[in-house]
Amino acid sequence: MTDLAKIRNFSIIAHIDHGKSTLADRLIQFTGGLTDREMSEQVLDNMDIERERGITIKAQTVRLTYTAKDGETYELNLMDTPGHVDFAYEVSRSLAACEGALLVVDAAQGVEAQTLANVYQSIEHDHEIVPVINKIDLPAAEPEKVRAEIEDIIGIDASEAVLASAKSGIGIEEVLEAVVSKIPPPQGDRDAPLKAMLVDSWYDPYLGVVILVRVMDGAIRKGLHVKFMQGGTEHLIDRVGCFTPKRTDLPELGPGEIGFITAQIKEVDEAKVGDTITTVKGGAASALPGYKEVQPVVFCGIFPVDAADFEKLRESIARLRLNDASFSFEMESSAALGFGFRCGFLGLLHLEIIQERLTREYDLDLITTAPSVVYRIQLRKSRTDDAREIMLHNPADYPDPSRIEQIDEPWIKATIYTPDEYLGSILKLCQDRRGIQIDLTYVGGRAQVTYELPLNEVVFDFYDRLKSISRGYASFDYEQIGLREGDLVKMSILVNNEPVDALSMIVHRSVAEARGRHMCERLKDLIPRHLFKIPVQAAIGGKVIARETIAAMRKDVTAKCYGGDITRKKKLLEKQKKGKAKMREYGNVSIPQEAFIAALRMGEE
Amino acid sequence: MARALYIHWPFCLKKCPYCDFNSHVRATVEVDRWKAALLADMRHEATLAGGEALGSIFFGGGTPSLMPPDLVDALLGEAERLWGFAPGVEITLEANPSSVETANFRILKNAGINRVSIGIQSLDNEALGFLGRLHNVKEALTALETAQSIFERVGFDLIYARPGQSLDQWRAELLRALSFGTGHLSLYQLTIEDGTRFATDVRQGKFVPLDDDEAADMFALTSELTSAVGLLPYEISNHAWKGEESRHNLTYWRYQDYCGIGPGAHGRRGQIATVRHRKPENWLEAIASYGHGISEERALPTSEQASEALLMGLRLREGIDLDMLSQRFAISAGKLVDAARLDFYTQQGLMWQNGHRIGVTGAGMPLLDALLGELVPAELVSA
Ligand SMILES: Nc1nc2c(ncn2[C@@H]2O[C@H](COP(=O)(O)OP(=O)(O)O)[C@@H](O)[C@H]2O)c(=O)[nH]1
Ligand code: SF4
Ligand SMILES: [Mg+2]
Numbered sequence: 001m002t003d004l005a006k007i008r009n010f011s012i013i014a015h016i017d018h019g020k021s022t023l024a025d026r027l028i029q030f031t032g033g034l035t036d037r038e039m040s041e042q043v044l045d046n047m048d049i050e051r052e053r054g055i056t057i058k059a060q061t062v063r064l065t066y067t068a069k070d071g072e073t074y075e076l077n078l079m080d081t082p083g084h085v086d087f088a089y090e091v092s093r094s095l096a097a098c099e100g101a102l103l104v105v106d107a108a109q110g111v112e113a114q115t116l117a118n119v120y121q122s123i124e125h126d127h128e129i130v131p132v133i134n135k136i137d138l139p140a141a142e143p144e145k146v147r148a149e150i151e152d153i154i155g156i157d158a159s160e161a162v163l164a165s166a167k168s169g170i171g172i173e174e175v176l177e178a179v180v181s182k183i184p185p186p187q188g189d190r191d192a193p194l195k196a197m198l199v200d201s202w203y204d205p206y207l208g209v210v211i212l213v214r215v216m217d218g219a220i221r222k223g224l225h226v227k228f229m230q231g232g233t234e235h236l237i238d239r240v241g242c243f244t245p246k247r248t249d250l251p252e253l254g255p256g257e258i259g260f261i262t263a264q265i266k267e268v269d270e271a272k273v274g275d276t277i278t279t280v281k282g283g284a285a286s287a288l289p290g291y292k293e294v295q296p297v298v299f300c301g302i303f304p305v306d307a308a309d310f311e312k313l314r315e316s317i318a319r320l321r322l323n324d325a326s327f328s329f330e331m332e333s334s335a336a337l338g339f340g341f342r343c344g345f346l347g348l349l350h351l352e353i354i355q356e357r358l359t360r361e362y363d364l365d366l367i368t369t370a371p372s373v374v375y376r377i378q379l380r381k382s383r384t385d386d387a388r389e390i391m392l393h394n395p396a397d398y399p400d401p402s403r404i405e406q407i408d409e410p411w412i413k414a415t416i417y418t419p420d421e422y423l424g425s426i427l428k429l430c431q432d433r434r435g436i437q438i439d440l441t442y443v444g445g446r447a448q449v450t451y452e453l454p455l456n457e458v459v460f461d462f463y464d465r466l467k468s469i470s471r472g473y474a475s476f477d478y479e480q481i482g483l484r485e486g487d488l489v490k491m492s493i494l495v496n497n498e499p500v501d502a503l504s505m506i507v508h509r510s511v512a513e514a515r516g517r518h519m520c521e522r523l524k525d526l527i528p529r530h531l532f533k534i535p536v537q538a539a540i541g542g543k544v545i546a547r548e549t550i551a552a553m554r555k556d557v558t559a560k561c562y563g564g565d566i567t568r569k570k571k572l573l574e575k576q577k578k579g580k581a582k583m584r585e586y587g588n589v590s591i592p593q594e595a596f597i598a599a600l601r602m603g604e605e
Numbered sequence: 606m607a608r609a610l611y612i613h614w615p616f617c618l619k620k621c622p623y624c625d626f627n628s629h630v631r632a633t634v635e636v637d638r639w640k641a642a643l644l645a646d647m648r649h650e651a652t653l654a655g656g657e658a659l660g661s662i663f664f665g666g667g668t669p670s671l672m673p674p675d676l677v678d679a680l681l682g683e684a685e686r687l688w689g690f691a692p693g694v695e696i697t698l699e700a701n702p703s704s705v706e707t708a709n710f711r712i713l714k715n716a717g718i719n720r721v722s723i724g725i726q727s728l729d730n731e732a733l734g735f736l737g738r739l740h741n742v743k744e745a746l747t748a749l750e751t752a753q754s755i756f757e758r759v760g761f762d763l764i765y766a767r768p769g770q771s772l773d774q775w776r777a778e779l780l781r782a783l784s785f786g787t788g789h790l791s792l793y794q795l796t797i798e799d800g801t802r803f804a805t806d807v808r809q810g811k812f813v814p815l816d817d818d819e820a821a822d823m824f825a826l827t828s829e830l831t832s833a834v835g836l837l838p839y840e841i842s843n844h845a846w847k848g849e850e851s852r853h854n855l856t857y858w859r860y861q862d863y864c865g866i867g868p869g870a871h872g873r874r875g876q877i878a879t880v881r882h883r884k885p886e887n888w889l890e891a892i893a894s895y896g897h898g899i900s901e902e903r904a905l906p907t908s909e910q911a912s913e914a915l916l917m918g919l920r921l922r923e924g925i926d927l928d929m930l931s932q933r934f935a936i937s938a939g940k941l942v943d944a945a946r947l948d949f950y951t952q953q954g955l956m957w958q959n960g961h962r963i964g965v966t967g968a969g970m971p972l973l974d975a976l977l978g979e980l981v982p983a984e985l986v987s988a
Contacts, residue, residue, distance in 0.1 A: 531975055532953050554821030556975040559793040559842050561920060562626060563611055563665050564857045564871045566913045567880075570986070573916065576978035577986045588949065 002075045007256045008183050009214070010130075011079040011094055013119055014104035015112035015475065019134040022166035023104055023175070024062070024080055028245060030172045031064040031076070061199075061212060061258050063242040068180045076179060077242075077258040079199075086347030088479065089294050090200060093274050095121055096290060097199050097214035097258060100128040100183030102175065103150070107133045107141035107163075111149045112417055112475045116448075119154055129154075130178045131161035137168045153443050188255025193284040194218030194226070194277065199258070201271035203323040207239065209265035213277060214258045216288065221252035225280040226263070229287040231272055234280055235263035269325045296328050296344025297410065297480065298351055298371050298459050299393040301502070302358070303340030305365035310339045316362035317341055320354060327354055332394070336502040336584050336596065337367055342394055348459055367596055369502050371459040376483055378405040395504045398490040401541060408483035410455040413438070416466070418474035420447045425469040433457035434508060453478075454486060456506065491516055491545070494537045495527065498587045502596055512538075516546035519599060526595035529553035534589055608654065609661045609856040610684060612643065613867030614669040615885050618703075622737045622806070623764070625798035627869030627883050628667045640676050642892040644683050646866040646881070649897035651687035654864050654874045658691040659684060661853035663698075664718075670700035674709050678716035685717075695720055695758075695852045702740045702748030710755045720758035722791065722851075723748055728778050732767055737802075749785060758849065760789025765827070766820040767795050768812045775823050776830070783834050788849035792827055793842045794820055824971045839922050841970050858921050860914040868898065876904050907934040911941055912985040916977060924957070924964020942980045950976060 014020035064076040081094040095101070101122045105111055122129060131150050133143045143163050150158040162178055164171030195216040204210045213220065220226070224237045241249040242259035253259040265271055273294070276287035304313045317329050328344040345351040351371060358364050374393045380403050381387040387405070392398065414435075418426055420442065430437070430451045439450035453462075458478070466474050491512050493503035503523075507515050516538025523536045531553055538546040558569060583590035617628045662684060664677065681696065697720040698713060700706055710721070725745040727733050733741060740748075752759045763782055765775050782790065797803050797814055806812055828838045836844040840858060843851065856863050865872035869883040881898040882888035888898040905913070911934040918925035927938040934941075938961070947963065950956040955969030955976060969976055 531950065531955060531972055531979065553817075553972060553975055555794075555817040555824065555971045557794075557841060557971050557973045559796050561857070561917070563613065563663075563869075564863050564865055564873070566857075566871070566916060569916050570909075570912065572974060573912070573977055573981060574986050576974070577983050580978065581983075 002254065002257060004188060004256045005185050006072065007075050007077070007185055008100070008179050009077045009079070009098040009186055009256070009258055010100045010102060010179055010183050011081050011098050011122070012102045012104055013115060013122055013129075014134075015106070015109070015115045018104050018106040018109065018112075018115070019166045020080070020104055023102070023132070023134060023164070023172075024078060026166050026169060026172045027064060027076075027078060027176065028062055030176065031066045060245075061243060062245045063248075063259070064176075064244075066176050066180070069177060070180075074180055075257070076176070079258070086345070086350040089292055089346075090273055091118070092121060092125075092290065093197065093199050095125045095127065096288075097197060098125070098127065099186055100130060100179070102179070103129050103131045103154075103156075104134050105131065105146055105150060107135045107143045107146050108138045110142075110146050110446075111153050116154065116415065116417065116477070119156075123156075128183045129156050130175075130182050131156065131158045132164050132171075132175055132178075133161050134164050134166055136163045136170065137165040149443070186256030188215065189217045190219060190255050192217035193282055194220060194224075194279045195284045195288060196220055196253075196277040197288050198228070198271055198273060198275040198277060200273055201268045201325075203268055204262075207262045209262065209268050209271050211261050211263070211265070211271050211277075212258070213253065213261055215253045215255050217255055217284070218279070219252050219254045220261060220277070226277050227280050227283055228271070229276040229278060229284075230291050231270055231275055233270055235265060237261050237263050267325075268323060272325065294326050294346060296326070296346060296374075297455065298347055298373060299342060299344045300351060300371045301332055301334065301337065301340055301342055301367075301369035301394070302329075302355065303334065303337035303367045303369075305367055307338045309364055312362065313340070313358070313364055313366070316358055316364060317343070319362075320357060324354070326350070332396075334369075334396070334502050336500055336586070336591070337369070340367075344393065348463065367502075369596075370505050372506060373410050373455045373459060375488065375506065376408040378407075379403045380405045392506075395490055395506050396501050398504075398506065401490075406485055407488045409486045409488060411452055411481050411484050412455050412458060412478040413481045414451050414453050414458070414476060414478040416449045416451070416474055416476050418447055418449075418470050420445055422470040422474055423447045423449070426466065426474060429462070429465055429469060432511075433462060434510070452481065454484075454508070455480070456488075456508075457511075489540045491519075492539050493519060493523070494535070494539060495523070495591065496534045496587045496589045497537075498589075500586055500591070503599060509540075512540060513545045520546045520548040522599050523595065524548040524550055526598050527589065527591055530589060532588070608657045608659050608688060609663070609853050609861070609863040610647075610650075610659055610688070611663050611665060611853070611863055611865040611867075611870055611872070612647075612669070612680060613665055613667065613865065613870040613881075614672050615667040615868045616671060617666065617668045618671070618701075619737065619739055620802075622802035623795060623798070625801050626667070629885055631885070636673055636676060638889065640679055642889055642898070643676075643680060643867060645892050645896055646898050647680065647683055648687065649899075650864040650866055650872070654862065654872075655688060658689040659694055660691045661695040661697070661856065663696075663851075663853040665699050668701050668706075668724075669698050670706040670709065670713075674712040674716055677713060677718065681717040697722060697851065697853055699724065700748070700752070702745040704744060704747070707748045707751050710751055714755050719756060720851075721752050721756050721760075722789070723752060723759070723761040725749065725761040726764045727767075728763070728781050729774075732770075735767065736764060749787075753785075753787070758789070759787050760791065760845075760849075760851075761787060762791040762793065764793050764795050766815045766823050768815055770815060770823075772819065772822055772826060776826060779827060779830055783830065783836070788836075788846045789851065790831065790836055790844045791842055792831070792844065794824065821971050825967075828967055828970075837922070838967070838970070841920050841973060855921075858917045860910075860917050866898070870898075876907070876910060878903050878905050907936060908985045910934055911936050912981055915941065915981055915985075919965050919973060919977065922964065924959075924962050926962050928961035936985075940982060940984065943982055946979050950979065956980075 012020045060080040062078050066076050067073045079094050081091050133146050136143050147158045147161055162171050162174045196213040199212040199214055201209055201211045222237055222240050227234050239262040274291040278284040304310050326346050329341045332342040333339050355368055374391055377390050377392050379388050382403055434457055435451040435453045437451055441448050487509045488506055489509050491505055491507050492499045520536045520538055527550055533552045534550040536548045537544045583592050615627050615629050696718050698718045699722050701724050726736055726738055728742055730741050797807050831844040835846050838844050839850050862873050868885050868888040870881045872879040879899055880901040882891050882900045891898045914930055931938045951958055957964050957966050
């Protein structure tokens with residue numbers, strides 16, 4: 001056990017690419033956690049996806065042992081927290097496990113929206129914020145300007161900000177000194193009943209579920225019988241340790257310490273982030289505050305391109321779920337796409353990550369339907385059914401419109417931070433997406449706008465549009481602010497007069513026509529010509545709101561069939577048949593898989 | 606039933622940029638060796654598929670008009686000795702319209718050739734340049750005139766739907782072609798085949814093929830104009846006066862047996878499909894080693910034969926007799942074509958049905974490949 005006064009728990013806050021991972025690597029290297037040979041770049045981002053995208057998905061922690069200039073040896077626990085709003089709750093728990101944060105700001109880029117959101121959260125947790133201006137080695141670095149920005153925009157004292165270059169190893173020791181001298185040590189009572197916060201959990205094929213904990217009071221050691229106060233389950237601790245970043249077993253974790261435990265747990269579901277761990281005997285009376293069950297907010301259907309892969313998809317989803325309790329799935333069948341799963345996610349990035357892992361790690365070809373949010377629908381009484389409330393997350397389940405009393409949709413508060421030259425287009429985008437402007441402020445050449453927006457307009461393609469109109473300079477962050485009533489309708493797409501369920505979506509009446517027209521135009525290009533002409537329509541109920549016609553094919557023939565050589569023609573026919581096998585039949589129309597995928601990704605034009 | 610014999614001569618003076626036939630350019634050809642080899646290949650075929658007299662012989666290529674007339678004479682002599690000729694045997698030779706070749710026409714006629722098909726390809730000098738042809742319009746017309754004065758049955762080929770060609774330009778060219786009064790015309794739309802120089806050109810953006818809509822309009826115009834002068838479109842690209850159809854080619858399309866000798870030639874002997882070595886040198890070597898040029902000989906399952914019969918038969922205006930095919934392959938008519946789809950496309954005006962005969966209408970012809978994909982059940986199409 002380490003003396004409380006010698007412990008420092010901190011996280012690193014940074015906008016993406018400002019150097020969080022690089023700095024963490026340097027700190028590990030400097031304190032000797034790994035030899036140079038063992039250092040593979042960005043030790044903390046474990047998954048391929050994390051490395052490639054430069055985002056952290058799972059909270060990670062490393063314990064650094066640092067002998068400071070005051071001659072004392074400190075235990076520094078560095079938490080790398082998920083860097084995306086989709087994982088806001090996990091972030092909040094990670095922050096609750098720390099007493100301070102390093103605020104890393106790129107000396108050339110300055111403060112960005114994500115920085116703001118995270119820093120405010122950190123301040124809410126009463127953290128001591130230590131500003132680090134990184135990348136001072138860059139020719140475009142303007143540390144003084146950034147220092148002023150931190151003070152102006154965030155409102156914290158940046159006069160003692162550490163100037164660093166994580167890449168060239170400048171200022172690393174100063175960062176460590178600042179951690180020791182500025183961030184307060186944790187508090188805790190060794191003699192009080194055990195109270196440890198479950199910060200994160202993941203599945204390890206050898207150890208089973210590994211749980212990251214921050215001990216508040218008491219101590220946790222091998223052989224202890226513990227209780228998860230929210231989950232209501234009891235477990236026997238069989239391993240206690242920390243990461244340096246190598247996994248290292250420890251006899252115990254005392255108050256103020258961060259580390260991991262294992263307890264023969266098979267599913268991450270049983271180890272919910274934010275839960276309080278205490279002893280079965282003589283345990284704490286009350287749980288730690290701040291526990292929340294996370295709910296998926298974005299849903300989509302995931303189907304195998306090849307129906308024969310359904311079983312493989314099922315297994316793969318189940319396996320991913322072992323490691324990520326925050327997404328849900330249930331079986332779904334679609335006339336267009338066959339058997340698949342309706343999956344719920346914390347947000348769009350989460351959705352993309354899961355989809356990408358399925359494709360990559362499990363080698364599956366998938367079709368993902370348009371993301372949809374969860375609607376609350378009040379149903380009127382019918383002859384056979386009482387008035388009741390349903391939560392709808394699949395347009396296919398849209399009820400009989402005559403029974404709908406009211407539909408509520410989720411709204412978010414979005415904070416967008418942008419160089420002011422793009423402000424005009426961004427305001428227009430928000431306006432087009434039914435946004436309500438709440439606030440607009442300027443700082444230097446930058447604007448910060450706050451909008452309330454319906455989430456379904458954001459899941460559509462908002463983020464892509466935002467990035468493209470601001471050439472990637474605008475940054476965006478959001479929080480959910482609850483449900484509001486909306487004039488929402490189900491828009492169906494009909495191909496050759498048959499509804500194509502996979503393409504139906506719930507939209508606001510005011511944008512239905514534009515969306516429908518756009519969809520019909522896209523499909524017109526995506527569905528190959530057939531031997532007859534094909535109407536493509538968008539409709540609300542029985543009313544057609546947009547229509548296009550795919551002209552009939554005019555020519556498809558082998559002009560010459562030479563010298564009795566039939567083989568070639570046969571090959572052509574075989575190819576045709578194989579191609580057809582990959583399409584879905586609607587009436588007499590064959591729709592290629594790519595058409596579904598492309599039509600549903602309307603944003604990427 | 607009479608037999609058909611195809612003889613392939615694989616050499617050309619120059620490879621045309623659109624051509625994916627089995628044609629090769631060689632500085633010299635050892636005529637004696639080729640003569641011996643072709644005769645050997647022919648004898649091999651005759652021992653396996655003898656009996657009936659020949660109803661048609663077709664010299665194709667490559668450029669068979671480059672064959673020394675003596676060689677043609679020797680081959681025909683041997684063929685007659687091996688099989689005998691049926692009365693009115695049709696003996697066709699494909700010719701390119703260069704002056705050298707034209708000069709041989711009379712000798713070829715004496716050797717027994719009674720029908721020529723001339724590769725004119727275009728009546729426009731610029732287009733001939735684009736198509737990489739070695740002749741100009743004047744030479745082509747001289748060749749045609751000479752042929753018409755020597756042979757009773759003369760036909761020629763044109764390639765249309767060329768990049769940049771307009772409907773009016775094609776109308777003018779076709780009308781001129783019709784004015785020569787030949788009893789047979791093969792009018793092929795230019796298609797870009799894999800592995801040709803044109804395929805590379807298109808990939809590199811050197812030219813853009815004519816778009817399908819315009820090509821379809823030209824197709825319709827072609828049938829209209831040829832029919833108007835009595836040259837009926839009896840096959841997708843072939844037009845003839847009644848009785849002037851290529852009997853030899855009809856053998857393929859009606860899916861009857863044919864022997865094919867020479868490099869790359871295909872043949873059907875009962876349910877057996879034969880293919881000969883494509884590369885001239887390999888074929889020669891095979892002859893030297895085995896006495897025949899066959900590279901592949903395979904008995905086709907009836908399902909595959911049925912699919913071939915459909916692929917070929919539906920190219921013809923006369924269509925196919927479903928009952929007959931059903932009996933021939935012991936496959937029920939319902940399994941030969943998808944009946945529901947057949948009805949659907951009949952309603953759409955792309956197919957016709959008449960008793961047990963079915964066929965593709967004039968409107969359906971330019972869509973044949975797509976129609977086949979719809980009508981021929983997957984079970985018949987070996988994967
Ligand atoms: N020039 C320079 N580049 C840096 C520095 N720190 C990080 N980078 C680079 O910035 C990019 C993003 O760094 P990373 O640590 O992954 O950022 P994160 O997204 O905040 O984790 C990488 O290409 C790093 O090599 C620095 O101090 N100077
Ligand atoms: S002459 Fe005929 S066979 Fe020879 S290359 Fe040209 S098109 Fe092909
Ligand atoms: Mg990173």
